[in-house]
Amino acid sequence: MTDKPTELRPSVPFTIDGRVYQTRVPWHPVAELLRLAGVDPTLYDLGELRGQPPAPSRFAGHDLVQVHPGARFVTIRRNADVA
Amino acid sequence: MTQRTSVAMTADTHDALARALLLDGREDVRLATYRPSTGATRRTALVRRLVPPEPGELGFRGNAALTGRYVRRAATLAWADSCGLILAHGHPGEQGWQGVSGADRETEAAYADLAQEITGLPLVGLTLASDQSWTARHWDRDVGATVAENVRVVGDRLVVSWNDDLVPPPRTRRGQARTVASWGERTHRDLTRRAVLVVGAGSVGLDVAVRLAATGVTRIGLMDFDTVEEHNLDRLVGATRVDAWLRRSKVDVVGRLVDLNATAASLRLETSELSVCEPAGLAAALDFDVIFSCVDRPWARAVLNSVAYAHLIPVVDGGIGVDAFSDGNGMRGATWRSHVVRPGRPCLACNGQLNLAAVTADRAGDLDDQRYIAGNGGDQGENVAALSVSAAAGLLAQYVSLTVAPGGLGDPGPLRYVLSTHTLEHVPAHTRPACPVEATIADGDLALALAGAHHAADHRRAARRAAERTWDVRLGRAADDLLHRLHARLLGVAERRLRVGEVAA
Numbered sequence: 001m002t003d004k005p006t007e008l009r010p011s012v013p014f015t016i017d018g019r020v021y022q023t024r025v026p027w028h029p030v031a032e033l034l035r036l037a038g039v040d041p042t043l044y045d046l047g048e049l050r051g052q053p054p055a056p057s058r059f060a061g062h063d064l065v066q067v068h069p070g071a072r073f074v075t076i077r078r079n080a081d082v083a
Numbered sequence: 084m085t086q087r088t089s090v091a092m093t094a095d096t097h098d099a100l101a102r103a104l105l106l107d108g109r110e111d112v113r114l115a116t117y118r119p120s121t122g123a124t125r126r127t128a129l130v131r132r133l134v135p136p137e138p139g140e141l142g143f144r145g146n147a148a149l150t151g152r153y154v155r156r157a158a159t160l161a162w163a164d165s166c167g168l169i170l171a172h173g174h175p176g177e178q179g180w181q182g183v184s185g186a187d188r189e190t191e192a193a194y195a196d197l198a199q200e201i202t203g204l205p206l207v208g209l210t211l212a213s214d215q216s217w218t219a220r221h222w223d224r225d226v227g228a229t230v231a232e233n234v235r236v237v238g239d240r241l242v243v244s245w246n247d248d249l250v251p252p253p254r255t256r257r258g259q260a261r262t263v264a265s266w267g268e269r270t271h272r273d274l275t276r277r278a279v280l281v282v283g284a285g286s287v288g289l290d291v292a293v294r295l296a297a298t299g300v301t302r303i304g305l306m307d308f309d310t311v312e313e314h315n316l317d318r319l320v321g322a323t324r325v326d327a328w329l330r331r332s333k334v335d336v337v338g339r340l341v342d343l344n345a346t347a348a349s350l351r352l353e354t355s356e357l358s359v360c361e362p363a364g365l366a367a368a369l370d371f372d373v374i375f376s377c378v379d380r381p382w383a384r385a386v387l388n389s390v391a392y393a394h395l396i397p398v399v400d401g402g403i404g405v406d407a408f409s410d411g412n413g414m415r416g417a418t419w420r421s422h423v424v425r426p427g428r429p430c431l432a433c434n435g436q437l438n439l440a441a442v443t444a445d446r447a448g449d450l451d452d453q454r455y456i457a458g459n460g461g462d463q464g465e466n467v468a469a470l471s472v473s474a475a476a477g478l479l480a481q482y483v484s485l486t487v488a489p490g491g492l493g494d495p496g497p498l499r500y501v502l503s504t505h506t507l508e509h510v511p512a513h514t515r516p517a518c519p520v521e522a523t524i525a526d527g528d529l530a531l532a533l534a535g536a537h538h539a540a541d542h543r544r545a546a547r548r549a550a551e552r553t554w555d556v557r558l559g560r561a562a563d564d565l566l567h568r569l570h571a572r573l574l575g576v577a578e579r580r581l582r583v584g585e586v587a588a
Contacts, residue, residue: 017408017415017416017503018503019408038409039415047501047504049504056501056504074416074501074503074504075406075415075416076416076418076499076501077406077416077417077418078418078435079420079435079436079437079438080401080402080403080404080418080419080420080436080499081379081381081384081404081436081437082379082404082405082464082465083283083285083286083287083288083376083377083379083402083403083471083474
């Protein structure tokens with residue numbers, strides 16, 4: 001029996017709020033991506049920019065998100081209470 | 084006893100009364116209940132519910148007539164619900180604000196004492212004309228009828244019936260020509276008569292107040308306990324380093340700008356250095372027809388949230404949230420929101436704008452403690468003048484929809500603008516099951532009081548008073564006041580010169 005190297009998914013680059021991240025995992029919970037971006041998942045939504053013009057399609061809090069190479073995500077703040 | 088009076092009701096209540104009073108074009112009469120809402124200078128009767136007549140309780144003697152049995156039964160129901168009694172007449176075929184006919188006056192006068200005896204509150208008379216205009220008066224014992232200044236119906240539009248004798252329609256001026264052309268003379272006269280309070284004189288409140296003044300609004304209130312400081316100057320457009328040095332209150336500075344930008348022939352500007360969280364501040368707020376919530380703090384937002392439902396005063400709320408990257412290198416994004424809070428729309432807690440846990444922390448003074456804020460990952464109040472104007476624009480657009488209903492459409496519901504993608508979205512907000520705030524519609528003075536002592540406001544006012552006693556601030560203020568008086572005189576000269584030109588033209 002010969003040892004066969006484990007096949008890893010190649011590292012996939014994607015952005016959240018314009019900052020580049022990498023992952024080898026194809027699916028992520030929304031909250032995980034929001035935390036990766038450094039925001040509180042209870043206060044922010046996640047959107048993905050698809051097509052032109054890039055209106056963000058929204059994910060529900062419990063969704064699993066597929067991260068494609070070059071995927072562009074944005075965080076969307078829910079409240080805006082400074083006046 | 085406050086002598087100014089008014090009446091307010093929801094659009095649903097208006098529809099129920101209108102169906103009963105103007106059915107088939109016949110004159111009719113009904114009884115209803117109300118709760119009082121007591122402001123500093125105005126009493127408002129908040130209509131609660133119609134009490135339908137039982138068989139034999141109505142008659143017709145030339146005009147619609149009701150029996151003493153109906154009055155006693157309805158008054159007893161009103162008393163059991165801690166309410167007063169309303170006697171409402173329909174006037175089919177009539178238009179606008181009504182004088183009270185002899186028969187109606189006699190009926191109301193005849194039952195006023197009985198109603199007050201049973202309920203402990205004055206009888207309120209209401210008249211509905213065919214064009215859906217209301218007329219109202221309070222019948223206080225030993226006083227007689229006090230005619231209301233307006234009757235407000237709160238729905239996706241705020242519809243106001245005006246007593247022209249007490250609140251005359253403002254004269255439009257040449258400087259308002261473009262504004263009047265945008266929505267017509269009649270709408271302009273209605274819009275500019277509405278008493279509007281701006282709570283919070285920060286970046287958003289300043290812009291809102293100044294633009295209301297430029298629009299021609301004739302009665303504007305400003306409420307804020309805070310002082311202009313140097314770190315405010317990048318957002319308080321129009322405030323200067325002199326104001327920060329002289330420890331001017333924000334309402335003084337914003338009031339000056341409002342005065343300078345007013346286009347009304349006569350502006351009644353009411354400034355208050357109170358917080359709306361203080362009982363006197365809350366009472367002052369209840370004197371207004373519409374309130375702009377331009378506050379930063381959750382406690383003040385919670386008070387205004389309650390006012391919108393319990394006292395039937397629509398609250399136009401909103402604000403901005405700016406996010407920087409935590410490494411200090413760039414901007415993550417910004418969001419601004421706007422919404423009208425009123426019966427029929429989700430409250431601020433339901434629409435996600437108010438964190439109820441933060442209200443408790445604010446009341447306890449924790450939000451003035453930097454260690455608490457840092458420990459809870461709280462915002463530092465990031466804000467940018469270039470963007471706060473968009474938040475103000477959002478609030479003002481909601482106000483115009485509520486007031487003018489462009490295209491026949493009233494307030495659009497909660498809106499959110501996302502800066503990074505430049506998208507405007509309707510926030511999918513719904514009322515929580517058993518929302519305690521929206522259950523208080525027209526509760527009036529019996530609503531749970533959220534107001535109380537406000538130590539931060541006391542502290543800021545005391546610090547300002549102390550600064551006012553120092554010699555350099557006193558000298559600086561004397562010089563600054565003189566400059567403002569000179570400028571005011573110059574404006575007076577300009578006003579007279581322009582009027583000469585207006586007459587000549």
